[in-house]
Amino acid sequence: MVKKRVTLKDIAAEVGVHVSTVSRALDPALSDTLTPEVVTKIRDTADSLGYRPNRIAAGLRTNRTMTVGVMIPDITNVIFPPILRGIESVLEPLGYATIIVNTDSEAERENRLLNVLRDRGVDGIIHAAVLLSDPCITHAAEDGVPVVTLNRMVENSRIPYVINDEEAGVRGMLQHLIGLGHRRIAHLAGPQHLSTGQLRQAAFRKVAEELALDLDERLIVEASRFDEAEGRRAATDLLASGARFTAILCANDRLALGAIDGLAAQGLACPADVSVTGFNDMSFLELIRPRLTTVRIQQYDAGRTAADVLLKLIAAETGTETGAEAPLETILPVELVIRDSTARCADS
Amino acid sequence: MVKKRVTLKDIAAEVGVHVSTVSRALDPALSDTLTPEVVTKIRDTADSLGYRPNRIAAGLRTNRTMTVGVMIPDITNVIFPPILRGIESVLEPLGYATIIVNTDSEAERENRLLNVLRDRGVDGIIHAAVLLSDPCITHAAEDGVPVVTLNRMVENSRIPYVINDEEAGVRGMLQHLIGLGHRRIAHLAGPQHLSTGQLRQAAFRKVAEELALDLDERLIVEASRFDEAEGRRAATDLLASGARFTAILCANDRLALGAIDGLAAQGLACPADVSVTGFNDMSFLELIRPRLTTVRIQQYDAGRTAADVLLKLIAAETGTETGAEAPLETILPVELVIRDSTARCADS
DNA sequence: CCGCTTCACGCAAACGATTGCGTAATGAGG
DNA sequence: CCTCATTACGCAATCGTTTGCGTGAAGCGG
Structure with missing residues (x-):
């Protein structure tokens, strides 16, 4: 019933090369160390077999899962969905998936869900809290997990934050x-x-x-x-x-x-x-x-910005020195929207 | 900088046993094959060291990631957040995480995001589509991935669905x-x-x-x-x-x-x-x-129900025959809410 | 006292991809 | 013709867990 996934080994057997060669052929950064013919041969059979890389296996080896965690108080609060779309608009095109958890602003839940994220080896965490005090996210940051907070800052820490003006x-x-x-x-x-x-x-x-x-x-x-x-x-x-x-x-x-x-x-x-x-x-x-x-x-932009900052942190973490340092503080502009609930003062 | 995670090997070295023994001691289902003293010893040092199991590694071996995918058209559509909370209310207590993706009802995005989910080895997928035709999810189902659809049914398939009346x-x-x-x-x-x-x-x-x-x-x-x-x-x-x-x-x-x-x-x-x-x-x-x-x-209940059905599918998939078969069709009741926009017909 | 079972644990092979290192084969230069 | 560098690929370890199987020791009955 369950169709077996195509692995590197299957492609290697088909083409008649070693799996390491297949791995290199499929990695754009490494494929130029191989003969072009071999590369095309491998790539062709790879997608003729319908190969899909197993990110679980790759993640085990590389410690990168291409998955980020997003912690919010409650997704049914209408301010958060736009933030999430903003985050997704940056991360999804790069191949990242996002695990979203609702903390309900309860410390115990927050701790538990933080572990849920860390156990899955997320590459980073965006933490959109509303409470002023929640220390547990700092533990994660201290352990080397890239963390960005949204809508609030953690005092006395080096955790980058994105807030509104x-x-x-x-x-x-x-x-x-x-x-x-x-x-x-x-x-x-x-x-x-x-x-x-x-x-x-x-x-x-x-x-x-x-x-x-x-x-x-x-x-x-x-x-x-x-x-x-x-x-x-x-x-x-x-x-x-x-x-x-x-x-x-x-x-x-x-x-x-x-x-x-x-x-x-x-x-x-x-x-x-x-x-x-x-x-x-x-x-x-x-x-x-x-x-x-x-x-x-600008909820959407706040999400986008937080994701951008997180990417910079991740790049720094993995030694991919892109030159662009992650800013500790980002303050986003707000916009006045004048409608009908304000009028000239009657007393004046 | 990056603190190394505590692994089974660390615990094994500390206690002086083999990693397989540690693995068994930490698994409630297997721990009764060991001496109680060893089990407690291992468990004590495990949480004194702050051990957290690496789900990536476990997932590679077992093909279960304790992660499910949820595909929705757009999280900013207010009907979906309650559904997601409903899903979470069932899955989170069991240790599952959920990866949420927005398809924007575009077939190309849906395909891409489906791969994002499958590459990460999700244990199942809840598909809350709105389009009448989207064939790609059936491919996943045919490959043995447990799938439940919400708000719609896929004709001529054995994919369980949850709909409203x-x-x-x-x-x-x-x-x-x-x-x-x-x-x-x-x-x-x-x-x-x-x-x-x-x-x-x-x-x-x-x-x-x-x-x-x-x-x-x-x-x-x-x-x-x-x-x-x-x-x-x-x-x-x-x-x-x-x-x-x-x-x-x-x-x-x-x-x-x-x-x-x-x-x-x-x-x-x-x-x-x-x-x-x-x-x-x-x-x-x-x-x-x-x-x-x-x-x-009842959006929340719809989410809960879909998650329940998915769990049954997953149990069946893994051979954990719990007896409870996943129902192909679930129709949820709706409720009339009478407010002020209806009144006695003026003409009558 | 011997041979059997049972118990409690160790050994090692997976899982699938990545990657440092080793090594044939090829070519060029002297 | 020999040496050496370079190219193009293979080998094998590794990531952390799980799990079938093996094995030593203990226990027990005859």
């Missing part, structure tokens, strides 16, 4: 709101144990001061999750605090959608009464009314 | 609409080269006849893609045809959203003037107004 996004958004006459701007922050939640709040505080906004502590509320329910809850709390505001800069799109809902429940319309902004520009956002003004994160 | 979904939806007094119901069909597009249209025709609806050919229009723009276009065409209708059953959610938009552009409100229904119940749907009445496909 969150601060530029916050700045652009605040400038946009100020341009519309808003002065009292609230921040609906994300969970502070997540890197984006923390980074964006820090950026908000910094830029708000820079731009000389009235920074009232009551205007900063934290959500405990990045979802609509928490957005609604936080917006309601914000109103209950009694602090005046005419706009809310939310740490992500889902919080913003929930906030708009919460405001509506209290009789406040967006954008007529309050302007609300999101972050990420997730898919399907343009179908939801009011169409959200947000900061577009 | 599209017909029950269409029937439930039509009965719902009829219950609301609708009689002239249009069908906005999906692309007919895609399995769901074709299956749902066939079901619509069959059930409409069953339920004695006025089946006007002008009431069936086909979209060339599953997106909002085509939904809008098709709805506009439907109106232009002059055929009367009070409801539209759409072949998927995105078409329905586009259709509602197209109707609105012509001054027709949903559900006041026309009821519109979707299919799939994709994520974020409940955030879009009007909240769409739709048929929920």
Whole structure:
């Protein structure tokens, strides 16, 4: 039933040469040490027999599997699929396969899945975490496995990271709101144990001061999750605090959608009464009314870039000195997307 | 720099036994052929040294890699991530890793990626295609690679498939609409080269006849893609045809959203003037107004089921006769989700 | 005390590809 | 005609595990 795979030995027997000769003939880098006739003869019979190299066997010998691991919190989170396609767009044409694992942001799972990847001898790992603390990936890096992190950095390590320019996004958004006459701007922050939640709040505080906004502590509320329910809850709390505001800069799109809902429940319309902004520009956002003004994160490009960096690390690891060193830090630009959820401040 | 991995040989040297003994001690199925003391001694030093089995080497010997391939058209299509989590929920606890590839529904890519999977010796493949015709996966199946298809079946083959009960979904939806007094119901069909597009249209025709609806050919229009723009276009065409209708059953959610938009552009409100229904119940749907009445496909369960079937195939392949034969056909139930886009027929 | 079985472990050959090294054969130069 | 370099390929070890088979020792019954 199970057809046996064609191996180098089969080709060698067919052509009448040694398997090592076949191996060399099939390797473009080595085939020029052989007689051209032999090479063509071998190659012809190779694909007439339908030969496919066994990467398992090659991997055992060479310690390279042409497989990389990608660790993400949860593939059903809409921000990750574009990242994965970006990674794939770089790696797949080079013959790499990617093993994707979902950590659910649980340390125990992360450890287990890291082993799943290492046991399979992946050539490198792209780690798109959201938690601020997860030490186990550093172990892998210390053991010599090429690692790149995405969306966050590991402090005090030499692990290259690719992040988005969150601060530029916050700045652009605040400038946009100020341009519309808003002065009292609230921040609906994300969970502070997540890197984006923390980074964006820090950026908000910094830029708000820079731009000389009235920074009232009551205007900063934290959500405990990045979802609509928490957005609604936080917006309601914000109103209950009694602090005046005419706009809310939310740490992500889902919080913003929930906030708009919460405001509506209290009789406040967006954008007529309050302007609300999101972050990420997730898919399907343009179908939801009011169409959200947000900061577009280039997820696809982030994936591409992370893959590029990883390739450089792998090249360095294998001694293939290409000259191009892997950059420790890559900060990707973000883009302001102005839609319908922001309007001129009614109070001004 | 690169820390050498601990191998069986290292453990053997440490304990003072042969590597084969170590191999057996570490295999729960074989460890009872050894002296208990030796087994514990070996296991203790194994994890004191931090031993991790090299699956590459084991795979070369055993032809099992504990890795499965998953082929999908496009991970950024929101229906696939839940499927993948479903697959993972079954396979990951058993120690399997999954290599996910995106075919973009291109035959050439599919062929290439199939080789990527086979070269890495995957133990099985789950193939979640949408195209009606893609022969290359059958080659793999014929070569003895366990294959399960999801969302579609390959005719005239022994390849097990897992599909959703599209017909029950269409029937439930039509009965719902009829219950609301609708009689002239249009069908906005999906692309007919895609399995769901074709299956749902066939079901619509069959059930409409069953339920004695006025089946006007002008009431069936086909979209060339599953997106909002085509939904809008098709709805506009439907109106232009002059055929009367009070409801539209759409072949998927995105078409329905586009259709509602197209109707609105012509001054027709949903559900006041026309009821519109979707299919799939994709994520974020409940955030879009009007909240769409739709048929929920259990994507997660579909993934789980496909993985279960694949495991049975793999068990059969390896001679591990567990008694449970892999079913050729699995039809999963669907669920009617009634929201706000359907209302009592105004004409009745 | 001998011969048998049983037990517990070692030996070595796979698995398929890669690669350093060895070595025939060829050619050229003196 | 001999020497030596070069070319073109073969030999065999290697990667880490698995596994059929062999074997020494222990145990046991007669």
